[in-house]
Amino acid sequence: MQDIVTSKKMENGIVVFWSEKDVKKSESFNFSELIDMKINALDLLERPKSYKVDTAAHRLIVKK
DSSP states (O other): OEEOOEEEEOSSEEEEEEEETTEEEEEEEEHHHHHHTTOOHHHHHHOGGGEEEETTTTEEEEOO
16 A cells, blocks of 8 residues: 555546655546545545555555
8 A cells, every 4th residue: 555645636536646666656536436435535635645545456545
């Protein structure tokens, strides 16, 4: 699981970014996926560092 460093709104969802060995990587999630995961899109945009991404499962997780 990777710590998200920033996020950006797209036309149909949100793309999240993280660093892996000094390489910036990204994965996008559409709004339907965010709703299914019970992720607040506005919160993800305003506080991206409060989330982690599991790229293998294509899921976002709120940090505790």
